[in-house]
Amino acid sequence: MSQITLKNVTKEFVTRGGHRVVAVDNFNLTIKEGECFSFLGPSGCGKTTTLRMIAGFEDLSEGEIWLGDKPVSIKSKNLYVPPEERGLGMVFQSFAVWPHLNVFENVAFPLRVMKLPKHEIRERVLSALSHTDLLSSQRVYPSDLSGGQQQRIALARSIVTNPRVMLLDEPLSNLDPKLRESMRFEIKALQKKFNFTIIFVTHDQSEAMALSDRMLVMDLGKIVQVGAPDELYQNPTNKFVYGFLGLSNFLKVEAVKGNVFPKGGAVMPIPFKLPKGVADGDGLLASRPNEIDISMDADGGYPAKIEKRLYMTFCIEYHIRIGKQSIRIHTSHANVFPEGSDCFIHFKNPRWYAKESQEIELERTERQVL
Amino acid sequence: MKYFLTHMFQRKSAMGDRRFGLDQGLFILSLLILVVTVLFPILMIVIRTFFKGTQLDWRLFTQVVLAPENLSAIINTVRIAFMVTVFGTLLGLFYAWLIGRSDIPLKGVMKALFTIPYMFPPFFGAMAWSLMLAPRSGYVNKLFMQLTGGTSPLLNINTIGGIVFVETCYYFPFVFLQVVSALERMDPTLEESARIAGAGQWYVIRKITLPLVLPAIAAGAMLILISSLSHFGVPAILGFSNNIFTLPTKIYQLINRSAGSFQGIREGASLSILLVIVVVAALYLQRLVLKTGHYDIIKGKSMRPMLIKLRGAKIPLLSISLVSLFVIVVVPLFMILIVGFLKAYGLPLKLENLTMRNYQYILGQSKMVQDSIVNSLFLSVSSGVITMFLGVMIAYVVIKVKPKGKGFLEILSLLPYSIPGIVLAIGVILVWSGAFGVNLYNTIWIILIAYIARYVSFAMKSASASLEQVHYSLEEAARSCGATHLESLRDITLPLIRPGMVAGFFLIFLPAMRELTTSVLLYGPFTRTLGVAIYAINSEGNTVQASALATVAIGIIVAGNLALRFITKERKGL
Secondary structure, eight states, rough: OOOOEEEEEEEEEEOOSSOOEEEEEEEEEEOOOEEEEEEOOOOSSSSSHHHHHTTSSSSEEEEEEETTTEEEEEEEEEEOGGGGGOOOOOOOOOOOOTSSOOOHHHHHHHHHHOOOOHHHHHHHHHHHHHHHHHHGGGOOOGSSSSHHHHHHHHHHHHHHHSSSSEEEEEEETTSSSHHHHHHHHHHHHHHHHHHHEEEEEEEHHHHHHHHEEEEEEEETEEEEEEEEEHHHHHHOHHHHHHHHHSSEEEEEEEEEEEEEEEEETSOBBBBBOOOOTTTSSEEEEOOOOOGGGEEOOOTEEEEEEEOOOOSSOOOOEEEETTTTEEEEEEEEETTTOOTTTTTEEEEEOEEEEEOOOHHHHHHHHHHHOO | HHHHHHHHHHHHHHHHHHHOOHHHHHHHHHHHIIIIIIIIHHHHHHHHHHHTTTOOOOOOOOHHHHHHHHHHHHHHHHHHHHHHHHHHHHHHHHHHHHHBBOOOHHHHHHHHHHHHHHOOOHHHHHHHHHHOOTTOHHHHHHHHHHHHHOOSSSSSSHHHHHHHHHHHHHHHHHHHHHHHHHHSSSOHHHHHHHHHHTOHHHHHHIIIIIHHHHHHHHHHHHHHHHHHHHHHHHHHHHHGGGTTOHHHHHHHHHEEEEEEETHHHHHHHHHHHHHHHHHHHHHHHHHHHHHHOOOOOOOSSSOOOOOOOOGHHHHHHHHHHHHHHIIIHHHHHHHHHHHHBBSSSSSOOOOGGGHHHIIIIIIIIIIHHHHHHHHHHHHHHHHHHHHHHHHHHHHIIIIIOOOOTTHHHHHHGGGGGGOOHHHHHHHHHHHHHHTTTTTTTTTTHHHHHHHHHHHHHHHHHHHHHHHHSOOHHHHHHHHHTTTHHHHHHHIIIIIHHHHHHHHHHHHHHHHTTTTTTTHHHHOOOOOOHHHHHHHHHHTTTTTHHHHHHHHHHHHHHHHHHHHHHHHHHHGGGO
């Protein structure tokens, strides 16, 4: 059994200034066996703290954590299983390979702790090294290897005990973009082979989407939304999730009698139907830059002006002025319009969100500093 | 000072044509100063030991080295240094682990206590412990004999064991500070990943933490070893009366006994060479040890490391640490303070036996003491300022100019680290007492030159540390804005490293204020330093006055430290 259950998990910190910060606020979550599950959120949202509570490096302030049918932390019963007895695999952002041990000894460490016989250690280490493509550098010390290779050592070390659950704490963010991509595939391949459950912590939404079966978006210590990557991308529950999962425009708008007008004095309503249950008033119209069309003839489009054109590798980016606001649009290289010309835009899949209060944004920046 | 510096720079740059620029001028000037102050003395020791006139002569060296009393000094030196290193390292490690990795309370108080031995010269400790544990007159021993009715003392501080104890008290912070800082910089995930791999706390300490901080331990231990090998004050105060000699005290005795005769100085020089050989051997050992563990443990997120819960052991460990720190650190200072107010040494420590007379005498009447305070202040301030600027100049040449002879310059500037103060003093005597037509013997200038040579390594290290933080692009940006080389130095680089320079000044001022080892060989009738005065009064048996003067010195040192702390805090933002 390698299902992971979090019940009412809460973690409070007291900062040096004496402020109480709720890093993780009443988490309830079940991660299924064999699943690749991501915690996604900006820095300071509590995702790493949650992972460290699962690993056993942080005590809970409240709640319970279960691995399968075995409790590992129950605050009310003062039950706490130390990390070394939880039987997990873990890979850290900083790789955390031991500089005083060579590659073989790094990977052999967990087996030596288990006091396995020599030949078995050798066999299992070699097998782990061959899965991570490190066989040729067994006797090398980590400082002589590249970042990617060091991260492979960490991977090999975590799979050598054949754990049922693997915790990955931003394992790819210290690697360069190209390596990052290939390591994603390697992690996926290893999971397929050994069939462990993965909890993956990251602030990179494309990484989370590419890797996970389900993901969780966190903000300010709270779960905002849980679901499969496509569900979340298609149906973000609020402005934060929408903005976090991809490029986005948020046009400040005002709804009057069911008609939506951009703020800043335009007379024409935007062709958009206010969702049910939303009352008149201020709001945000969210759109993705690649889900807006530009044309030179009206054809039901909304009048706007091309402010700037940037030719980029994967698209052309236009900065479009609507009243006093500006939005970004990505089109294919086929659509070249001159700067300064008037145009019409078509929102293909816009969404309405309530505005976020300034306090929330302030809190987010404060947490990042902590 | 700013004027002096710009003036110097301008003269240099004006002097040369275009090919002979400011940088080359600084390089040559640095080289010249270091050759004269550092290299000449060392060369003179070698020449005087091995040459008689122009003739090579090995006999003196072998004769001196094989003399039985010198042989026993060698053995004592090595034995004491070895024991101090072992005990100091163990003590330092224990505290470092408690502070760095356990959940022991009152860490702030303990850390503050640890910085105290750093501030005071070990020979104060020797004086204080002698007040308590001198075999017949020490207060603790007297109390013990009263209680037991016997005539044998509890402990005798005038032994090798006593010397080892006092030196350990003052040198263990070397290991403590090195290891605590290594533990603080160490990426906690290195230990966490071992826990996840299934290893328990003690296994992690043994297999991961300890090997990773081994370079720090080795560096601290070697610092203890070298300091103890070349240490003069403690064996001088505790050993002389019992005929226990180490190499530094033996050298001092040789020079002192010979009253400046050439033969005596030659014999001292021969022993010095031996001492240098021992120290260099220790340094070589250090290099061997450090080579094996060259890796970077400073990276990763700044997560707090997991602290080991001491549970039931918390209160006993806390009590042991606080009591031992109290005994090591606070008690000796208290003893010196109280004895300084005593009417006569040996009187019971009661209120009616206290007096201000000692202070009145030393501060009001004793010309010698007043001279010594003025001398020490003059020497500390002037050597502090001069050496600090010298250090900046050398560091600038080594780090930014990088001329061809940079390696040689660097070695020369770091050489005084490994030259014991007493050896340097002999070298300075050999160079500056007429051998080259300049005779500064018995003047304050010979001490100043010795201080500059002795502390140039400190200055160079601290200046390098701040200069390395100044990216070369900052100076280049100034040049591209139209500033001359000189202007970019004066307006950009120097202001940026000013906080480092102030700290560097105090790094020299503070040890110079309490210096004993070098001055004790160089002082003349009117050029005693504070350290020499305390030492001399104490060896004459005027214990109460020596304690009073030591208290004055403690006051000056504490004020200096507070000033340093204030200044470094103020400039933190820079």
